[in-house]
Amino acid sequence: MFIEYSEEQTMLRDSAEKYLRDNYTFERRQAVVNSEQGFSKEAWQTFADLGWLAMTFREESGGFGGGALETLLLCEQFGKYLVVEPYLESIVLVGGLIEAGAHPSVREEYLGRLLSGELQGAPAYLESANVADPLRVETTAQPFGGGFLINGSKTVVVNGPEADLFLVSARTGGTTANSRQGISLFLLERETPGLSWKNYKTYDGRSACELQLHNVKVDAESVVGRIGDAYKFSAPIMSRAIVAVCAEAVGAMDALLSATVEYSKQRKQFGQPISRFQVLRHRMADMYMEVELTRSLLLATAWKLDSGAPDAQQCLIALKAKVGKAGRFVAHNAIQLHGGIGTTDELSVGHYFKRLAAIGVMFGSRDSYLARYFQS
Structure with a gap:
């Protein structure tokens, strides 16, 4: 199979490689990793200004309509220079899921700010019972007053210490803890009552946290996608x-x-x-x-x-x-x-x-x- 990049894709790859080669040295990367914050706000804002954060989103969402090939081109350069900024967590996962299934009012409020670099997100889908299996969901979301009441815990929430938004998986149905049916996604702001966390560094230089949810109340608009079919x-x-x-x-x-x-x-x-x-x-x-x-x-x-x-x-x-x-x-x-x-x-x-x-x-x-x- 022969795949030839378009002119725009070639420009994306070359510009990413040039910027990171000139500005993202290993020494600078190490200084960022060893800082309390764990990522560079300046670099993240530059990524937004260059259009990288919006590259793979639809035009009606403020993006440029890219796909998996554009994701590949960016992330290959990120791997080459050991970039620690949370492109995968905040943009590909949280941003992508908000665009795909959030309530229109939620999408309008948060998506543009994610793509501009103003906000960051963190997916919270792993649990200590089995960190290798996202289907192992024991966190529960029970119907409560027109919304839901969430209880449980999440582990290895990468970018959790810096996140403004958490995208949390919880079980709203299903007969077993590893059933594909009955898992729902909820978008929570960091300051939502009932959320608590413990921050730490992962061994590959990222920032992560353990997330606790105790009687967290959310409304129905916080659901991302379809109830029970996440x-x-x-x-x-x-x-x-x-x-x-x-x-x-x-x-x-x-x-x-x-x-x-x-x-x-x-x-x-x-x-x-x-x-x-x-x-x-x-x-x-x-x-x-x-x-x-x-x-x-x-x-x-x-x-x-x-x-x-x-x-x-x-x-x-x-x-x-x-x-x-x-x-x-x-x-x-x-x-x-x-x-x-x-x-x-x-x-x-x-x-x-x-x-x-x-x-x-x-x-x-x-x-x-x-x-x-x-x-x-």
């Missing part, structure tokens, strides 16, 4: 989110490969660069093949999603499984070829390793996607 309703947005993290993984793997090849030319053993040793050259060739195979599958998946191909979901499942395997392979070999220095905070290699490990389990593990692939 799994089916959110599927297209989740598909784009998976493309986003897989594209980020490809960018990270590409950067790791480049760093490893460059290091092998500088480090010397037995009086010559280690890049001259055939066994290490074979190792780096294998890394290159994993990166390119994953990139090809990523492009095919994004194209299939945008064109509505019947096998798009099967391709998406295969992509997530492939990213789990390829990311692990490339990251482990990069660490081994760098030696002990590859694990230090001062070098970017270890930080790519951590991010790829986190991406490998996001939205489910590689094993769970392999099982889904063979069932499809």
Whole structure:
């Protein structure tokens, strides 16, 4: 399959690469990660001013009508430069779900402010009972006074410490805790009574929180999508989110490969660069093949999603499984070829390793996607 980018898509990729190369150095990234806030307001506002936050939204929503390919192009560059700003959480997930199914008054109030960088959002859908399974929802939302009363807790709410809005999953029906039926989504402002949280840093440099909901009262307009059918309703947005993290993984793997090849030319053993040793050259060739195979599958998946191909979901499942395997392979070999220095905070290699490990389990593990692939 040959996929040729349009002129606009090429400009998007090149402008993102140029801006991040010139302004998002590893040293600046580390300063942001080690700050109390955990992301750069200046960088986030620049992303909004450049139109990146609105790129994949419909024109009537204030966007530019992009799709999965545009998401891919942006997130691959984000992965290459280890961007920590919450594009996936605030824009792809929260923004995408608000556009797709929020009440018109809610969409009008919040969506434009998200795309302008004024507000940020955080999806709260994981629970401690099983952090790898978004269907395991024990948080409840009971009918109450024309609205709902929500009780429960959420874990690993990435971007939670900075979020102005939380998109919370809760069970309004269903007979078991992991039933696809009976899950609903609710949009909550940060200052909603009954919300409490505990902030922390994740091991890949993000900010997250544990979210507690105690008798949180919401009205019916807070529901995003259809009551009890959040799994089916959110599927297209989740598909784009998976493309986003897989594209980020490809960018990270590409950067790791480049760093490893460059290091092998500088480090010397037995009086010559280690890049001259055939066994290490074979190792780096294998890394290159994993990166390119994953990139090809990523492009095919994004194209299939945008064109509505019947096998798009099967391709998406295969992509997530492939990213789990390829990311692990490339990251482990990069660490081994760098030696002990590859694990230090001062070098970017270890930080790519951590991010790829986190991406490998996001939205489910590689094993769970392999099982889904063979069932499809």
